[in-house]
Amino acid sequence: MRIEVDPRRAKALPFAVGWAAVIVLGGVSLGTAFLGIGVWAPIIQFGMSFIQTVIVYVLFMRLKGPPSLKWIFAASGFFWLLFLYGITMTDYSNRRGWPPPSAAAPPVLETPSARAP
């Protein structure tokens, strides 16, 4: 019996490249944690997380290809998440007493890690 292999399942190289890309992006993310670039560190780190997610979704989770309805399913999770975030922030931003007093003026703490190296 001759097997007709799905062309998207015939080669390992694209997946290996995707795997390497995710690791490199993870390395960049890790590196920014030690650079002392302040608020840019989490922005870059979560930017890397989003790019890694796109790679994993499209390549490893085979979002690319039929059935194309998968795109709507995958996107709708994030769409509803945006609703949730929006409604929650509307609530929090209109609350009295938020942010709490301690958060409004946080103390400057320069304490080294308590855990032994």
Place this chain on the structure above:
Amino acid sequence: MPDSALPRPEIQFATIAQQGDTAELGIWAFLINETIFFGALIFTYFLYRNFYPHEFAVAAKDTVLWCGTLNFLILITSSLTMVLSINAAAQGERKAMILWLVITCALGFAFLLVKGYEYYLDFLHKSVPIVAYEIKPGEGNAGILFWAFYWVATGLHAIHLMAGIGLVLYMLLWRIRRGLITPAYYAPLEVVGIYWSFVDVVWLFLFPCIYLVGRS
């Protein structure tokens, strides 16, 4: 491929391809719930990190970075081996499919082993709210919020990974053993692979939330 070589679809499907497509859409529908589930958890984290940035930075500095990084490498590699197993299934290479699945399963267990060791270190360091917790210098009263997130998020993630390992074992010990995964129909393995990679994606977000805060 002659029609006689194709497995018969379930009664509600016209073709085996339609059955496979439906299975894929099913797991994506499930992942919508999972996205909102973990998304809400991570949003809560951001909310409190925004309110208590210094306390969170001091608390997060006590997480074990090498464990988190090693687990990142283990998980992303397991996603690759899972995909290679599905590729082998599509190509009818039964031995390769089994081998890659066994490696995937082993990497899943390795993740749990590293996580378990990290939990042990956290316990020694008294970073377990309610059970064994001690406020460290600089953490203030909000440090416990970080540790509560850490335990809930990593615990839920570990439960999801255990479910993934269970599914991989089910594939190995039941479906593949009985010859139910073939090049003509390997959608069940594909579905498990999609779930496995999603668990990996969750870690891609938990990693910067937990391990990369307050390091500089």
